[in-house]
Amino acid sequence: MSDYRMYSMQLGMVQTNCYLVWNDDTREAFVVDPADRADMIAMKIRREKLDLKAILLTHGHFDHMMGVPDLKKLFDVPVYAGEAERLLLLDAEANLSRSWGGQTVEFEADQYLTDGQVIRIAGFDITVIATPGHTAGGVCYYLKDEGQLFAGDTLFRRSYGRTDLETGNTAALMKSIREKVLVLPPETYVYPGHDAATSIEFERRNNPAAGGLRF
Numbered sequence: 001m002s003d004y005r006m007y008s009m010q011l012g013m014v015q016t017n018c019y020l021v022w023n024d025d026t027r028e029a030f031v032v033d034p035a036d037r038a039d040m041i042a043m044k045i046r047r048e049k050l051d052l053k054a055i056l057l058t059h060g061h062f063d064h065m066m067g068v069p070d071l072k073k074l075f076d077v078p079v080y081a082g083e084a085e086r087l088l089l090l091d092a093e094a095n096l097s098r099s100w101g102g103q104t105v106e107f108e109a110d111q112y113l114t115d116g117q118v119i120r121i122a123g124f125d126i127t128v129i130a131t132p133g134h135t136a137g138g139v140c141y142y143l144k145d146e147g148q149l150f151a152g153d154t155l156f157r158r159s160y161g162r163t164d165l166e167t168g169n170t171a172a173l174m175k176s177i178r179e180k181v182l183v184l185p186p187e188t189y190v191y192p193g194h195d196a197a198t199s200i201e202f203e204r205r206n207n208p209a210a211g212g213l214r215f
Contacts, residue, residue: 003123004146007044008191011035013101016063017193019150021122022050028122030054032141032150033193034067036101041067042074054121057081057109058152059138060088061165062097064193066105078110080119082130085137086112087167094166113139129180133173134161140181142188149190149200155181157190157198160209177209 003025009018012035020041022029029050034041045052052075057065060081068079081089090106092098097105113119115130127142131154138161141150153161155177163170181190186201204210 004143004148006148006191007048009037009040009044011037011040012063012066014063015194017191017195018067019191020044020050021124022048023123026123027051028053030056030121031071032056032191033058033064033152034071035063036066038067038070038074041071045075052077055079056121056126056141056150057085057089058140058150058154058193059135060085060095061135061153062095062101062105064152065089065095066097066101066103069105069107072107079107080111080113081109082128082137082139083112083114084130084132085109085135085139088135088137096165115139131173131176131180133163133169133171133176135165136167136169136172138176142184147185147188149181149184149188151181151190151192153193155190155198155203155207155209156192156194157196157202158206158208160207161193174209174211177207178211178213182207182210182213 016035019032092104129140188200
């Protein structure tokens with residue numbers, strides 16, 4: 001992990017965690033969930049003299065992607081999202097940007113990702129884990145070699161994402177958490193879309209979604 005660096009920012013009206021990850025050797029970087037304030041994200045990128053390569057979205061709700069259009073204009077990089085998330089990205093009512101965010105944000109991702117797909121960005125191998133439930137196309141990004149998981153709103157510290165919004169499904173979310181997320185190595189650090197970081201080991205013991213499962 002000597003070349004791995006990560007910086008988190010809490011942005012937007014619901015304090016969404018935006019993560020800037022970079023390779024300290026090459027200075028190549030990617031952003032996970034640019035909530036809003038593309039100017040602040042860009043300032044950090046330029047201050048660190050980074051070469052932004054991609055924008056990764058865990059899902060398509062407004063509070064995780066409002067900064068995408070401006071950030072893409074500034075750096076002209078591709079946007080990645082789960083293959084089943086196209087509906088939300090292209091519909092301002094479904095992604096809540098019009099009703100909650102106060103503006104219409106609709107765009108097409110440059111690449112839609114499939115479960116188990118491995119993408120290489122900034123020198124890191126990133127495994128896409130499809131975790132439907134909070135939204136139909138929600139994904140987590142797993143950096144196995146670095147022991148890091150960017151979980152979006154799938155898993156929180158002692159909690160998990162809501163399922164009462166467009167394309168949400170409680171049964172699907174429980175299945176995703178139990179069969180896709182909590183089976184990762186216990187030492188894996190989990191960086192959620194909101195609130196504090198946690199670990200797989202901690203959530204196996206403390207998250208209500210674990211439901212008494214044995215690992």
